Structure formats: structure tokens, C-alpha cells
Amino acid sequence: MRTLVVGAGSMGRWLADALDGPVAFADADPAVAREAAAAAGVDTTTADIDGTDTYDVVCLAVPIPVVGDAVAAQADRAEHAMVDVTGEMASPLAAMREHAPDLERLSLHPLFAPESAPGRIAAVTAEPGPRVDAVRTALTDAGNEVFETTQDEHDEAMETVQASAHAAVLAYGLAAESVDGRFHTPVSADLQALVERVTDGDAHVYADIQSRFDGADAVGAAADRIADADRDEFERLYERLQDGTTDDGDGDTEGA
Structure with missing residues (x-):
């Protein structure tokens, strides 16, 4: 599964480390993306934040105020699924519903800082499918407890x-x-x-x-x-x- 992680901060790096398959980092600061890719090692590259290359899954690890814009900007790069780890549910799920209605959609909130992993992760599966299942499985295999909830x-x-x-x-x-x-x-x-x-x-x-x-x-x-x-x-x-x-x-x- 080829994954693009948008947002190469601590949470984006934590997510990429748990996922299976090749990962590319994109960040508003290209230097941050390069640093994250170098730290992750094998099968990890960088991508242009404004690029048009596509991936099986696009995961957003961006600040709460910009998640709606990030979904709109990155939705066309997702071939099968979009996932976010923003920390709130309403905004990303509404944006995914608008801009990625035909994709698998999953919103996650790790209820811990990356340095405290593993831990509990709240999940809202808006549109199920094999790719979002693979993301959940990878996080569970990393020792996390993923539990289903609702956005409200x-x-x-x-x-x-x-x-x-x-x-x-x-x-x-x-x-x-x-x-x-x-x-x-x-x-x-x-x-x-x-x-x-x-x-x-x-x-x-x-x-x-x-x-x-x-x-x-x-x-x-x-x-x-x-x-x-x-x-x-x-x-x-x-x-x-x-x-x-x-x-x-x-x-x-x-x-x-």
C-alpha cells in the first residue's frame, strides 16, 4: 500500500512509522519532509505538497485550523482512501464527504503524544474498505487500541x-x-x-x-x-x- 502522509511533524512521523509499505512525506516546509524521510529510512521518500502524483491512501497530519483546506487540496491524490489524524472529527469528515465522496474515509485521533505511544486511538469510519482496514490493522499491530466512536x-x-x-x-x-x-x-x-x-x-x-x-x-x-x-x-x-x-x-x- 503506497501512502502519502501530508504533514511531517511528530504525529505524521508516528503514523508513517506504523504503516506498512512505501510512504512519502509532503509538508508545507520541504526541509521538514526531507528530514522526516531521512529519519524513517527505507521505503520513505518525499513529495511536493502541491504535486499531482497519486497514492493508494492519503493521510493528513495537519493542524486543526487547516484540515478542511488540506482535504480539498489533497483529495485528488488519493486513489482509494483518505485518513486524518487531526484531533477533531467534524471538520475533516465534512471535508472528505465533500471532496472525496467516492473514497474510503477514516478519521483517527491518537489520544496521546507520539512519545507516549502506543495508546488508545478514537476512530470514525465514514466509509469502510480494505485500505482503511489496513491502516487500522497496522496501528493495532503496533500495540495501539483502536476503538470506534462517532464524530459527535x-x-x-x-x-x-x-x-x-x-x-x-x-x-x-x-x-x-x-x-x-x-x-x-x-x-x-x-x-x-x-x-x-x-x-x-x-x-x-x-x-x-x-x-x-x-x-x-x-x-x-x-x-x-x-x-x-x-x-x-x-x-x-x-x-x-x-x-x-x-x-x-x-x-x-x-x-x-
């Missing part, structure tokens, strides 16, 4: 597990004062470790997530509610979390 279920979950989670961690990092490490408790030490983990990356990736998914406002509202709570209200909020509930019993979620 995925994108709604990302509001919590990405936008809210990142906002909460970064907010702690911004609010925390520098203290002698001897004062850290297990909770504060874990939070500080999360701040360091989240900030050991690319700001634009996290900015893309915050721009695409709601969630930060809910964290801010919850923090305000805790700050404004009297003792009784604080204990009630605390006990709700102990019970695993995030609403007031009337179905309205607050601060979830």
Missing part, C-alpha cells in the same frame, strides 16, 4: 478531556506561586507535574484545541463558584464530586 461523541468528549483539562492545568500553573519544594503536598506536586507535562509541547497545538473546543469557560465558572462558595456550599460541591455527580439534580450541569 468524540468532539463532545474533547471539550472535557482536552479543552477543560488543559485549561484547568494551565490555570493552576498561572495561579500558583513559586514555593520551596519541601512544602509540596502529593496533590500540589501532581498538579505541578501536570503543568510541566502540558507545557513541554507546542503552544500552537494547545491554542488550536482551545479555539476548536469549548470547555475553558466551564472551568472558569466552576473556579468562580468554588471561590464564592460559603462553607456549606463548598461542602455540598465537594460531596457532589464524591458521589460522582456534576449537576444539582435537575439535569443542569454546572462546572463539569
Whole structure:
């Protein structure tokens, strides 16, 4: 299976490493594509980002804001299938439906950074077929757990597990004062470790997530509610979390 990977950053390289058969990298920066191909070694080449050469499968590993344009630009280069690992589902799947209606179509979201692979991968199979099956099999053979979902279920979950989670961690990092490490408790030490983990990356990736998914406002509202709570209200909020509930019993979620 001949594959074109558009986007030669860390996620594109991770994907190419898992796939079987020859792979070509294309990137807006040709030097990045050449570096990725050289690092991958045998059966890996480069391709012009604006080229017209075709492949069995075209895989997109591009930032969230440009995935729609990337699908439109690269769809004609896919002979059988298009796949993306963008991190959101609605935009790439809508673009594939418009520009590649006759192709197999698969949207993937690795729920981990490449250096933490293998891990769980959310998948939406919009149009099944042997090539997208081959991609899924290669990822499973590499030790990943690929599970099927829907675009709405995925994108709604990302509001919590990405936008809210990142906002909460970064907010702690911004609010925390520098203290002698001897004062850290297990909770504060874990939070500080999360701040360091989240900030050991690319700001634009996290900015893309915050721009695409709601969630930060809910964290801010919850923090305000805790700050404004009297003792009784604080204990009630605390006990709700102990019970695993995030609403007031009337179905309205607050601060979830």
C-alpha cells in the first residue's frame, strides 16, 4: 500500500512509522519532509505538497485550523482512501464527504503524544474498505487500541478531556506561586507535574484545541463558584464530586 502522509511533524512521523509499505512525506516546509524521510529510512521518500502524483491512501497530519483546506487540496491524490489524524472529527469528515465522496474515509485521533505511544486511538469510519482496514490493522499491530466512536461523541468528549483539562492545568500553573519544594503536598506536586507535562509541547497545538473546543469557560465558572462558595456550599460541591455527580439534580450541569 503506497501512502502519502501530508504533514511531517511528530504525529505524521508516528503514523508513517506504523504503516506498512512505501510512504512519502509532503509538508508545507520541504526541509521538514526531507528530514522526516531521512529519519524513517527505507521505503520513505518525499513529495511536493502541491504535486499531482497519486497514492493508494492519503493521510493528513495537519493542524486543526487547516484540515478542511488540506482535504480539498489533497483529495485528488488519493486513489482509494483518505485518513486524518487531526484531533477533531467534524471538520475533516465534512471535508472528505465533500471532496472525496467516492473514497474510503477514516478519521483517527491518537489520544496521546507520539512519545507516549502506543495508546488508545478514537476512530470514525465514514466509509469502510480494505485500505482503511489496513491502516487500522497496522496501528493495532503496533500495540495501539483502536476503538470506534462517532464524530459527535468524540468532539463532545474533547471539550472535557482536552479543552477543560488543559485549561484547568494551565490555570493552576498561572495561579500558583513559586514555593520551596519541601512544602509540596502529593496533590500540589501532581498538579505541578501536570503543568510541566502540558507545557513541554507546542503552544500552537494547545491554542488550536482551545479555539476548536469549548470547555475553558466551564472551568472558569466552576473556579468562580468554588471561590464564592460559603462553607456549606463548598461542602455540598465537594460531596457532589464524591458521589460522582456534576449537576444539582435537575439535569443542569454546572462546572463539569
